[in-house]
Amino acid sequence: MEMKNVEDVVKVSIEEDLADLVSGFGRYQIWQCLLAIIPVICTALSNTNFVFAAAAIDYRCAVPQCEVKNASSATPAWWPANVTDVRCSRPLYAHNSTCNPEELEHAEECDQWIYATRDSVVNEFDLACHEWKRTLVGTVHNLGVLISMPLMGYISDRWGRRKAIGVSGICLGIGALKILAGTGQDGYITYILIEFLEAVLVTGTYTTCFVLIVELIGSDKRTIGSACVGIxxxxxxxxxxxxxxxxxxxxxxLLLVASPAPIFLLYPYILEESMRWLLTNGRSGEAVMVLQKIASWNHFAVSDKVIDEITKKSKGAASRNIATEKFNVKLLFSSPALLKRVIVCSWWWFTAAFVYYGLMISSVALPGNKFTNFALSSLATIPGDVIAVITLDRLGRKKTLLGGFVFCGICCVSSGFIPQDYKTTSIAIFLIGKTSISACFNAVYVYTSELVPTSARGSLVGTCSMLARVGTVLAPLTPLLSEWWRALPTALFGCASLSAAALTLATPETLRRRLPDTVAEATAMA
Structure with missing residues (x-):
């Protein structure tokens, strides 16, 4: 895409100038976007490794006097048929030297186990028969994510996008400290504390990189920026x-996952700050230097007249670009229409996060190889992002979100009733649901930002994102529900998706409509 003649863009306001100056996909934009997606990829490694580190594994109670060398976790022939809890109950025989099921006296609580694999934290931290402690790892991680989003957002707004990304990237190294955790309960406590700290300092990179990419390629390409992050x-x-x-x-x-951290020591020297952020913070000198780099990379000239004009506008930007409406909570509650819209958007975000991460965690429990299933689940995200980019600008925001939630809901509810022997069918339905919720996750970023006014866009979208993290906190706990009914977790995902689909009927379409700047303009959208 050709860059516009820089002499023609300094016309009305600093916001419009920047949108024209930095939009496009020249050499500069491509290089900076590549630098911005590297931390997203590394953060994804950090954000999902607990799915494997704290994965459920097969195990059974060990009966020392009866075990043979290299015993497996499968139920042995000498195990009494009436001791059904092979994981947590140990049979006691009348004569300790024999293992005759007919001489069973009673069963007692187990204190030793035989594991199918020793690769998980379950066996090293003695988490057998304490399933809630295993799932708590994911919940603690996502509590850290909940804190990370506003924290890194504040750092990004206060000290710049580049510094926030650099700090998060370097903090990837914190994850390596988990390998120093000992064994037993002390090791478990150390592990989850480091897991929490890592999540707090790393995962906010997602939104920071999304904002930087959008500001880099232009706000009119929000759907492309969102897809880049999703992919x-x-x-x-x-x-x-x-x-x-x-x-x-x-x-x-985990040591390998944390190894890219030193790369981000170079980011202050190779990643450029957002020119829009520099100008809105009165740092016009640095903004001009960035503009000159863009001009050099993309082969266009910047005259002294343009530099003087941008500098002049930057100095007066604060007085000219502050919204006339000062938003506050009272103003939100004074507009029932906007309040309803915010509640609807919050449920969309919660549902998208809850179902997306719930399905991701559930993928390792599908029939077949857990690694293949997790890989297929991740691959299903890519067509979801592509579908969102295509349909958001053609069918509209409302139809895209409605269709995505409906498809996901139907797939999740129906998957619980498919017999376990139908492995291919189960995986196919699961993947369609994952693709659909991925498209929804992409769409809620764009749609929410267009439904709320400029005077409150940052705070309201941030609030919705916070509530989404509540969904990620609850998602790791859903496997526990399968103890009551195998289909209960996916049925819950499906009901949440269908309810979110129903709520889209209460919102207006925003495709090709001007962004609302005030509460009055937002509520006037029908």
Missing amino acids: SVAVGELILTFIVWNIPYWRHF
Whole structure:
């Protein structure tokens, strides 16, 4: 895409100038976008490794006097048929020296186990028969993500996009500290504390990189920016699958996941700050330097007249670009239409995150190889992102979101009723659901930003994103529901998706409509 003549773009306001100056896909934009998606890929490795590190594994209670060398986790022939809880109950025989099922006296709580694999934290931290402790790893991680989003957003707004990305990237190294955790309960506590800290300092990179990419290629290409981030996340998850498949022991693959951290020491020298952020913060000198780099990379000239005009407008930007409406919570509650819209958007975000991460975690429990299933689940994200880019600008935001939630809901509900012997059918329905929710996740970023006014866009979208993290906190706990009914987790995902689909009927279409600047303009959208 050709860059516009820079002499023609300095016309009305600094916002319009920047949108024209930096939009496009010249050499500069391509290089900077590549630099921005690398931390997204690395963050995806950090954000999802707990799925494998704390994966459920097969095990059974050990009965020392009855075990043979290299015993497996399968139920042995000497196990009494009336002791059905092979995981947590140990049979006691009348004569300790024999293992005759007919001489069973009673069963007692188990304190030793035989594991199918020793690659998980389950066996090293003595988590057998404490399933809630295993799933708590994912919940603690996602509590950290909930804090990370506003924290990194604040750092990004206060000190710049580049610094926020650099700090998050370097903090990937914190994940390597988990390999130093000991064994037993003390090791478990150390592990989850480091897991929480890693999540707080790393995962906010997603939104920071999304904002930087959108500001880099122009706000009129929001759907493309969102798709770039979504596809990068899928690539990261695929790389993680490849790593764990070949290096299954959790301490070893976590060390490899944390290894890219030193790369981000170079980012202050190779990643440029957002020119829009520099100008809105009155740093016109640095903004001009970035503009000159863009001109050099993309082969166009910048005259002294343009530089003087941008500098002059930057100095007066604060007075000219502050919204006339000062948004506050009272103003939100004074507009029932906007309040309803915010509630609807919040449920969309919660549902998208809850179902997306719930399905990701459930993928390792599907019939077949867990690594293949996780890889297929990650691959399903890519067509979802592509579908969203195509349909958002053709069918509209509302139809895209409605269709995505409906398809996902139907697939999730129906998957619970497919017999376990139908492996191919189960996986196919699962993947259609994952593709659909991926398209929804992409769409809610764009649609929400267009439904709320400029005077409150940052705070309201941030609020919705916070509520989405509540969904990611709850998602790791859903496997526990399968103890009551195998289909309960996916049925819950399906009902949430269908309810979100129904709520889209209460919102207006925003395709090709001007972004609302005030509450009045937002509520006037029908």
